[in-house]
Amino acid sequence: MPKDSSYYELLSKSYPTIQDAAIEIINLKAILHLPKGTEHYFSDIHGEYDAFSHMIRSASGTIRQKINEVLPEKSKEEKDLLATLIYYPKEKLDLLSKQKRLNKDFYTQAIFDLVEVAKFITSKYTISKVRKATSPKFVYIIEELLQSHSYTFNKEDYYHSIIKSIIETGMAESLTIELSSIIRNLTVDQLHILGDIYDRGIGAYRCMELIMSIKNVDITWGNHDIVYMGAAAGSAICVANVIRTSCRYNHLCTLEDGYGISLRPLVTFAMKTYMNDPCTSFIPSDEEANQIEDYDTAIIAKMHKAISIILFKLEGQLIDRHPEYEGNYLKKLDKIDFKTGTYHAKGKDYKLVDHNFPTINPKDPYSLTKYEQELIDKLTSRFRHCDKLQQHVDFLFTHGAMYRVYNDNLLYHGCIPMNKDGSFMVFKDAKGNSYSGKSYLDYLDKTVRQVYYSKESLSTDKDIFYYLWCFSGSPLFGKKDIITFETLFLSKKDRKDFKETKNSYYSLITQKEFCLKILNEFNIHSDKSIIINGHIPVKVKAGESPIKAGGKYIVIDGGLSEVYHRVTDIAGYTLVYNSHGLKLVAHNVFTSKEDAIKNNTDISHEVKSIALYPKRMTVRESYVGKKLSLKIADLEELLSLYKDGTIKVNG
Numbered sequence: 001m002p003k004d005s006s007y008y009e010l011l012s013k014s015y016p017t018i019q020d021a022a023i024e025i026i027n028l029k030a031i032l033h034l035p036k037g038t039e040h041y042f043s044d045i046h047g048e049y050d051a052f053s054h055m056i057r058s059a060s061g062t063i064r065q066k067i068n069e070v071l072p073e074k075s076k077e078e079k080d081l082l083a084t085l086i087y088y089p090k091e092k093l094d095l096l097s098k099q100k101r102l103n104k105d106f107y108t109q110a111i112f113d114l115v116e117v118a119k120f121i122t123s124k125y126t127i128s129k130v131r132k133a134t135s136p137k138f139v140y141i142i143e144e145l146l147q148s149h150s151y152t153f154n155k156e157d158y159y160h161s162i163i164k165s166i167i168e169t170g171m172a173e174s175l176t177i178e179l180s181s182i183i184r185n186l187t188v189d190q191l192h193i194l195g196d197i198y199d200r201g202i203g204a205y206r207c208m209e210l211i212m213s214i215k216n217v218d219i220t221w222g223n224h225d226i227v228y229m230g231a232a233a234g235s236a237i238c239v240a241n242v243i244r245t246s247c248r249y250n251h252l253c254t255l256e257d258g259y260g261i262s263l264r265p266l267v268t269f270a271m272k273t274y275m276n277d278p279c280t281s282f283i284p285s286d287e288e289a290n291q292i293e294d295y296d297t298a299i300i301a302k303m304h305k306a307i308s309i310i311l312f313k314l315e316g317q318l319i320d321r322h323p324e325y326e327g328n329y330l331k332k333l334d335k336i337d338f339k340t341g342t343y344h345a346k347g348k349d350y351k352l353v354d355h356n357f358p359t360i361n362p363k364d365p366y367s368l369t370k371y372e373q374e375l376i377d378k379l380t381s382r383f384r385h386c387d388k389l390q391q392h393v394d395f396l397f398t399h400g401a402m403y404r405v406y407n408d409n410l411l412y413h414g415c416i417p418m419n420k421d422g423s424f425m426v427f428k429d430a431k432g433n434s435y436s437g438k439s440y441l442d443y444l445d446k447t448v449r450q451v452y453y454s455k456e457s458l459s460t461d462k463d464i465f466y467y468l469w470c471f472s473g474s475p476l477f478g479k480k481d482i483i484t485f486e487t488l489f490l491s492k493k494d495r496k497d498f499k500e501t502k503n504s505y506y507s508l509i510t511q512k513e514f515c516l517k518i519l520n521e522f523n524i525h526s527d528k529s530i531i532i533n534g535h536i537p538v539k540v541k542a543g544e545s546p547i548k549a550g551g552k553y554i555v556i557d558g559g560l561s562e563v564y565h566r567v568t569d570i571a572g573y574t575l576v577y578n579s580h581g582l583k584l585v586a587h588n589v590f591t592s593k594e595d596a597i598k599n600n601t602d603i604s605h606e607v608k609s610i611a612l613y614p615k616r617m618t619v620r621e622s623y624v625g626k627k628l629s630l631k632i633a634d635l636e637e638l639l640s641l642y643k644d645g646t647i648k649v650n651g
Helices: 005-014 018-031 049-058 062-070 076-087 089-098 104-122 127-132 136-147 153-168 172-187 204-212 223-233 236-248 253-258 264-273 297-321 370-384 387-399 437-453 463-470 484-489 512-521 562-568 593-599 623-643
Strands: 039-042 190-193 217-220 342-345 348-351 403-406 409-412 531-533 553-555 573-578 581-587 605-612
Touching (some): 039 049, 076 104, 089 172, 104 136, 127 136, 153 172, 204 387, 223 236, 236 253, 236 297, 297 463
Parallel strands (some): 039 190, 190 217, 409 531, 531 553
Antiparallel strands (some): 573 581, 581 605
């Protein structure tokens, strides 16, 4: 669409002269010819901060690869030390200092090696971009080091004198840390998170802080993220589910220590209500994870049961409010025979392993007691008014979406709901409007934003967040039924009758024609285009492959969370997409940050090339390049308007 004169008048404020506009055009056109920046893809982090942080710091092995290329003559031990120094410079230098290993020779070699790696990493960026990534106090020194070569006769003494002076003035430690930071920050140009930052692990809030510190990052929401977003929006049912999950995986420290949300009211209620109830079925799955000394396993089990019952009641109320959700199958409490202690489902009666329900009225099982209502209201208020949680969720909204198209690849967490015949499932809202495929995801994206940011949103409006958490129509969940109730109240033998059935999407997507159909639905037509998905862990142990449909579909949930290691047999996948092509990295289990610093250990990984380009991809061919090309066109038009006098030169 042609832009009116007011747009160019505004643009002229930033480029007030012909020279200003011309120079910017020259700069931008030059950038188009640089190699495309490296993209780094993550999915299903699930609060595993230490492993996630290490992969970010190491760029999934990319930095170690650069070290191998730049310094091939180094021994493995020397490369290991240098890599650790780049990943954890402050901590490693502190350790070496205690070991009395820091001296002039060490710093001379370390700075020389870091400079060589930094030269290689920054060679595909403009000087301006490198300058912006450098601390102002080191800009001059680092620019000189990166532009100098020790083998250049005229500057050999100059180069070494800089390093010598750095050491003599006591700046070696600071410069080492700064160079390491530049390498880490510029190795990857764009970070993509494909959902599920939260739950299972204890460090979700720390993962969010790390993600928020990265300059270029985008997020596609997962169902574990959306339920936290709903809790922050003031959805009582989302609050109940967040707390239930925290109890189940024994990571209450995320809420209490990370976000400062006190759960004392729940403790008081649970201890009073279930004082003599062992709550055996509600013992957390990881008894060692919790770091809050005041909460022993017995207390957490009672908390888990109390909040679960509240959740099941709220589920029933939500389903009755929203017939358009078609969620009657999720109502569980009305299927209990409280006299016999049985649960009627699938045409038969199942004996409950726990039939102590002091807060449930058999005649009205979904009604909250006075004390349950007071409790959930109090807890919801604490979530709603938690500043740190609000900051994190606001970031999820501003940098996140239901899906994303980037460099002609389609990114999302869960699925595009489909029927068995391969057609897109149709969904109707409360007003009778129909949506499917792309329009459905666009509708959901718009709706959750409106609900979160609108001061006039009703509590019933906020139900959309819980719908996205676990209903069969949710593209973030992608399954029929959720068997939380059956897992808690039925025997291990009886639980086998209940399964969370995956949407037809997951069987269809392995076929290339359906991948092309989905890509076409999202107006993506490049031969290089692929679908990148998370959510469902790849069972490598069982022979599953993350690459399907002839390479058109890639799943990068390889089980970063410790909970999944025994299922996947690896510790996560990441995807690296640079100017040379696309490669999938399978990671082994991360030991610990402490072990990495002390022993220079790294996450061992296996790299599989998915696509190798005969010619390096340039910025011009990328998402960034398209934006720059549009800006160039605007500046060229501004230049033309300056020259014909339509817009007056301001300088």
